[in-house]
Each structure stands twice: as structure tokens, then as C-alpha cells.
């Protein structure tokens with residue numbers, strides 16, 4: 001079959017018309033372009049043969065330079081010819097017995113004819129040979145059949161130089177104007193993806209918080225209501241047997257409120273007992289021996305720890321025990337606390353505190369260590385170490401360290417202790433009731449889990465919203 005663009009008898013069109021479609025309709029009738037794949041088979045010389053022909057031509061040119069009659073001197077011939085022609089000719093023309101070599105060079109034959117070479121040259125020029133010639137050249141491994149591939153691109157029946165707009169909806173105007181008859185409608189694409197739905201994203205702190213809440217729930221802890229950022233100094237400090245001259249209370253570490261500057265309501269009986277225990281002790285304690293001031297306890301502040309909530313909850317529990325009977329409790333909370341600290345890579349003036357406590361009869365330091373080991377191993381921290389520490393409201397007190405496999409060192413992860421009798425007894429608990437408790441920040445494990453180095457990238461106005469959208473699920477605490 002002959003193609004208009006390829007004048008060759010060997011042209012084969014081996015594809016059915018392929019259509020390039022610009023509209024979504026998959027019928028040939030609506031094709032804007034028609035594409036045909038064309039194949040042409042032709043004979044070509046093998047590489048080795050091409051080189052051979054080149055040499056042969058040099059040899060032939062050498063022969064032509066030798067005069068038909070008489071002879072020519074070597075030097076003269078050398079001057080006449082290209083060095084390559086001369087060099088090849090000297091060796092090859094003599095070998096073929098075309099010329100007589102010596103100081104004088106003369107022809108031995110009048111014509112050199114090589115039919116095979118002529119055929120090969122014809123192929124090189126792109127000419128067609130007869131079937132027999134082609135077969136014999138192929139059999140002598142001089143030529144090979146090659147396939148040429150090409151395309152013919154033509155305008156299709158639906159050809160339009162500019163993209164045509166198809167209607168996506170049938171409108172009132174189409175109906176009223178009657179153009180619905182001629183209009184081309186776009187087909188529905190039922191497998192097209194819709195736009196991704198907009199949705200909210202949980203902040204990494206919220207994800208880790210939820211996981212830790214689940215760990216507490218699995219350990220049968222109840223959540224304490226922490227919905228009060230403003231607290232009185234009484235519940236934040238005094239109830240925790242923290243002396244009124246304690247450096248943490250001064251304005252460097254605590255944000256005191258201007259309005260309302262003081263609290264209106266405190267349980268008066270309990271306030272009296274707290275005052276007494278601060279001033280002169282009781283329950284085996286000597287107290288601090290200073291004059292306790294109510295004005296100091298009344299001052300409102302932003303809570304510096306959620307232990308303020310623990311003291312409220314324990315007081316309520318002790319009241320309940322007095323009226324009815326004592327019920328052991330396991331409590332936890334995760335919420336914001338505020339400290340007037342210099343802001344740097346790892347500190348902000350606020351953070352989230354995780355707090356857990358167990359209130360029961362006959363608890364010991366061994367129970368505390370056991371509960372801590374259980375809790376932290378569920379967070380993926382199996383290796384723990386404890387260091388004696390000081391808190392005004394716990395005795396003994398322990399700092400908790402965990403071995404960080406990534407950093408290859410022990411990292412401080414929390415603070416803990418057994419609440420002092422000076423805190424528990426004024427609330428109304430009997431002597432045999434103990435409370436073991438611990439606290440840690442939510443930011444620290446979150447930064448470690450999400451590989452965040454600067455706390456300002458995690459919390460506050462500089463946080464990149466992209467970080468919140470992209471961050472993966474948090475998968476701790478699945479034990």
C-alpha cells in the first residue's frame with residue numbers, strides 16, 4: 001500500500017486509524033485529529049559493510065588515477081592522490097591484481113567491475129533492488145531489513161483550531177432560546193475525583209493528649225475537671241503546704257491577676273486548719289513557724305500547676321469520706337498551666353501539665369514507682385531512673401528520668417512524690433490514707449514524638465498551619 005507521504009513500495013500501514021480525542025467522547029466520529037501509525041521496511045547495509053565500501057572506494061579511486069596506457073611513477077601518483085587513497089590503494093589494488101606495483105605503476109586490467117559492490121552502493125543511495133538481489137545480499141550477511149516507524153497526523157472530522165466549549169449544564173436560557181437542540185453537552189465523568197473535602201485538623205498536642213488520656217482511662221483513672229485557669233493562691237499554694245514566702249509565689253514565676261485581684265470564697269474551716277499547720281504544724285509536724293496571712297491566700301493568679309485542681313479534688317474527697325465513707329480514687333488531668341518564665345527554645349510562659357494521682361490506704365513509695373513504671377512503659381518509656389528531689393507538698397519526692405534511645409542519654413521527664421500529711425490531714429483524711437502523685441509536661445513527649453526542636457514551632461502564633469495539616473497520627477499507648 002502506498003502512502004502519500006512516503007513514496008516507497010514497502011510501506012506498510014499496520015495500524016487501524018487511531019484517534020486523538022480532544023473531547024471526552026470516545027467515538028471516531030468526534031475525533032479532532034486522526035493519527036495513523038506508519039511502518040516502512042527497507043534494506044540497509046550492515047556497519048561492517050559500510051566501512052568496507054568506504055575502503056573499496058579509496059581503492060577504486062587509486063585504480064582510476066593509474067593511466068590506461070603506460071605507467072606512472074610512485075612519487076607522481078603519491079602527489080596526485082589523497083594520502084588515504086594512496087595508502088589503501090598501494091596495498092589493496094595490487095592484492096586484487098588491478099595494478100602492477102614497482103617504481104613505476106601500471107594497470108594490469110582495463111576495467112574493474114564488482115557487481116556486489118554496485119548493488120550495495122545502490123542500497124546506500126536508497127534505491128530498491130530486485131527480490132533475488134536482496135535475498136542474495138542478505139544471505140551473504142551484507143544487508144538487513146530495517147523497520148522505519150512514523151506517524152501521519154491529519155485533521156479529524158471534528159477538527160477545530162480552538163478548543164470548543166461544551167455545555168456542562170442545561171440552563172433555563174438554553175431551554176428558552178432553543179439552543180439546547182444544537183448545543184454539545186459535556187458527558188458526565190462518574191469516575192472523576194471530587195475536590196478534597198475541607199476538614200479540621202488536630203494539633204499534635206491534641207493528638208498526644210488524647211493518647212495519654214486513653215492510657216489513663218485504660219489504667220482506670222478518672223479525669224478531673226480542669227476548666228479554670230484562674231485560681232486562688234490558696235488552692236494553688238497554701239493548701240499544698242507551700243509557705244507564703246516561697247520564691248515561686250513572687251511575681252517572677254506567677255502571673256497574679258489585677259482584676260479580680262482576690263477570691264471571694266474559700267472553705268473557712270479548712271482555711272483555718274491550713275493556717276494552723278503552716279504556722280505551728282500538727283500531725284507530727286512543726287510547721288513553718290511564720291505568720292500566715294489570709295490576704296496572701298486570697299490573691300488570684302493563673303494556676304502555676306494542675307496540682308491546684310488535685311488539691312480541690314482531694315479536699316472534696318476527704319469531705320465525702322467524713323460524711324460517708326472513704327473511697328479510694330485514681331485521678332488524672334491534662335490542661336494548661338502558666339508560669340512567668342523567660343521564653344526560649346524549650347520554654348513558653350504556658351504549657352500543658354499531665355497530672356496523675358492515686359489516693360488509697362497504705363500506699364508506699366513502692367506503689368508510686370510501680371504506677372510510674374506502668375504509666376511510662378505504656379508511653380514507650382521502659383527504662384526509668386529516680387532521683388531524690390524536693391517539693392513543698394511531697395515527701396519523699398522523686399524526679400523521673402527516662403533513657404532516650406535516640407539521644408543516648410537519660411532525660412528528665414517528670415516530677416513525683418507522696419503528698420505530705422501536712423497537706424492531707426487538714427483536708428480531713430485519716431492517717432492511713434496516702435496519695436501518690438506525679439506530673440509532667442505534654443509538650444516534651446510531643447516534641448520528641450514529632451521531632452520538633454523549638455517549642456515555638458509547636459505552640460503559639462508562629463506555628464505553621466501546614467505542620468498541623470500534615471502531621472501524622474500519633475500512635476503511642478497502644479499496649
Ligand code: PHE
Pocket residue numbers: 304305306307355391394415416417437438439440
Ligand atoms: N506540681 C508539680 C510540678 O509542677 C508536679 C507534681 C505533681 C509533682 C504531683 C509531684 C506530685 O512540677
